[in-house]
Amino acid sequence: MPxxxxxxxxxEKADTLFYEGGFEATSFxxxxxxxxxxxxxxxxxxxxxxxxxxxxxxxxxxRTRMMLDTWQxxxxxxxxxxLSFIHLLITxxxxxxxxxxxxxxxxxxxxxxxxxxxxxxxxxxxLFRDWLTGQFRxxxxxxxxxxxxxxxxxxxxxxxxxxxxxxxETFIEREVAAITQWxxxxxxxxxxxxxxxxx
Amino acid sequence: MPxxxxxxxxxEKADTLFYEGGFEATSFxxxxxxxxxxxxxxxxxxxxxxxxxxxxxxxxxxRTRMMLDTWQxxxxxxxxxxLSFIHLLITxxxxxxxxxxxxxxxxxxxxxxxxxxxxxxxxxxxLFRDWLTGQFRxxxxxxxxxxxxxxxxxxxxxxxxxxxxxxxETFIEREVAAITQWxxxxxxxxxxxxxxxxx
DNA sequence: ATCAGGTTAGGTCAATTGTCCTAGAGCGTC
DNA sequence: GACGCTCTAGGACAATTGACCTAACCTGAT
Numbered sequence: 122m123p124x125x126x127x128x129x130x131x132x133e134k135a136d137t138l139f140y141e142g143g144f145e146a147t148s149f150x151x152x153x154x155x156x157x158x159x160x161x162x163x164x165x166x167x168x169x170x171x172x173x174x175x176x177x178x179x180x181x182x183x184r185t186r187m188m189l190d191t192w193q194x195x196x197x198x199x200x201x202x203x204l205s206f207i208h209l210l211i212t213x214x215x216x217x218x219x220x221x222x223x224x225x226x227x228x229x230x231x232x233x234x235x236x237x238x239x240x241x242x243x244x245x246x247x248l249f250r251d252w253l254t255g256q257f258r259x260x261x262x263x264x265x266x267x268x269x270x271x272x273x274x275x276x277x278x279x280x281x282x283x284x285x286x287x288x289x290e291t292f293i294e295r296e297v298a299a300i301t302q303w304x305x306x307x308x309x310x311x312x313x314x315x316x317x318x319x320x
Numbered sequence: 321m322p323x324x325x326x327x328x329x330x331x332e333k334a335d336t337l338f339y340e341g342g343f344e345a346t347s348f349x350x351x352x353x354x355x356x357x358x359x360x361x362x363x364x365x366x367x368x369x370x371x372x373x374x375x376x377x378x379x380x381x382x383r384t385r386m387m388l389d390t391w392q393x394x395x396x397x398x399x400x401x402x403l404s405f406i407h408l409l410i411t412x413x414x415x416x417x418x419x420x421x422x423x424x425x426x427x428x429x430x431x432x433x434x435x436x437x438x439x440x441x442x443x444x445x446x447l448f449r450d451w452l453t454g455q456f457r458x459x460x461x462x463x464x465x466x467x468x469x470x471x472x473x474x475x476x477x478x479x480x481x482x483x484x485x486x487x488x489e490t491f492i493e494r495e496v497a498a499i500t501q502w503x504x505x506x507x508x509x510x511x512x513x514x515x516x517x518x519x
Numbered sequence: 520a521t522c523a524g525g526t527t528a529g530g531t532c533a534a535t536t537g538t539c540c541t542a543g544a545g546c547g548t549c
Numbered sequence: 550g551a552c553g554c555t556c557t558a559g560g561a562c563a564a565t566t567g568a569c570c571t572a573a574c575c576t577g578a579t
Binding site: 520521522523524525526527528529530531532533534535536537538539540541542543544545546547548549 | 550551552553554555556557558559560561562563564565566567568569570571572573574575576577578579
Binding site: 348360363368 | 565566567568569570571
């Protein structure tokens with residue numbers, strides 16, 4: 122499996138380098154050196170830099186879908202599944218403090234570059250939005266489901282930016298606690314509201 | 321005033337270009353062309369690219385301080401002053417949707433580049449944090465003042481990233497309404513709490 | 520008029536960029 | 550063995566990058 126392996130390794134390394142150093146600042150030579158192949162060989166797999174970006178975005182889409190499916194299967198209740206998402210901030214806190222959120226920073230950079238792939242990068246964010254919307258809808262918050270999914274996403278993106286700016290690890294932990302509190306508050310509010318309607 | 325004028329024009333144009341296109345993606349030639357001078361002339365004013373970045377950050381610090389001073393003078397009450405900050409999202413919504421928040425995106429980019437100026441870029445964010453902390457403290461929220469300033473900043477940064485990703489103008493308006501609601505809620509909560517203590 | 524200082528233009532420099540080509544190595548099939 | 554295919558290496562290519570130099574220019578003081 123030499124074909125698939127090398128191509129996959131290129132995409133994997135490019136993914137990491139795009140995240141840690143940014144798309145624009147990462148060159149062909151950087152990726153080729155990281156993979157351990159020549160720059161000439163690189164062109165055999167990807168004719169242009171935009172093609173690597175497309176492949177990286179596609180890979181991130183796939184992996185995001187897989188992660189969401191895992192959370193869907195593992196979490197017994199919608200609250201547990203949403204907590205899986207929130208817990209991403211803790212799990213990846215070191216990398217988030219150093220490089221920000223992979224999705225958010227890519228969207229921001231491509232927006233500045235007026236790159237055509239910005240729309241597809243935003244679709245990764247859309248995956249989280251739609252999945253979270255489904256969770257809030259499962260909690261009975263039909264009308265407010267998407268708004269709350271967006272609020273949770275917005276909050277998370279803010280935490281990523283702020284923790285990266287101030288390099289404060291305790292900030293992430295405090296915010297995760299606050300987000301969890303907010304989640305439980307609206308769940309409590311929802312169950313009370315349902316009780317008022319039913320009874 | 322040829323000296324100051326040209327140098328100021330360079331910093332001003334560089335500021336705009338760094339914001340709209342990013343620091344790394346903006347070249348000497350881009351700035352020189354925007355100002356209308358030769359590249360050689362450029363080097364007389366700034367020996368290295370990092371020097372322009374330093375000047376741009378210093379300029380943003382100054383202008384931020386001036387803006388905060390204006391808000392401090394214009395706003396009769398802390399609530400009005402905080403609303404001035406929140407209203408930035410509305411005033412600059414077109415540019416925020418296209419290029420994100422000037423402060424947040426610069427911090428993120430410099431973090432990825434592991435640039436030494438990242439710390440000073442974060443100080444601009446610190447100006448907002450400290451000023452907002454002062455406003456919440458003026459509202460009597462001594463212990464929670466900084467946490468609430470950070471929360472407001474975090475929320476705003478999240479709105480900037482999300483509105484830029486999805487290019488949704490109505491999202492900004494809805495979030496500004498939600499932030500305003502949150503502000504009035506904690507102010508109400510604070511006045512109730514004060515009444516309980518005093519009476 | 521002369522001179523000094525700050526300012527500007529144009530051009531050079533090595534290094535790096537993304538793109539592209541060619542020659543050949545490896546390997547399975549006929 | 551001969552052929553075809555994918556994969557690889559090494560380099561060439563023009564364009565652009567940040568950095569730097571030198572020769573003029575302007576302006577005001579002497």
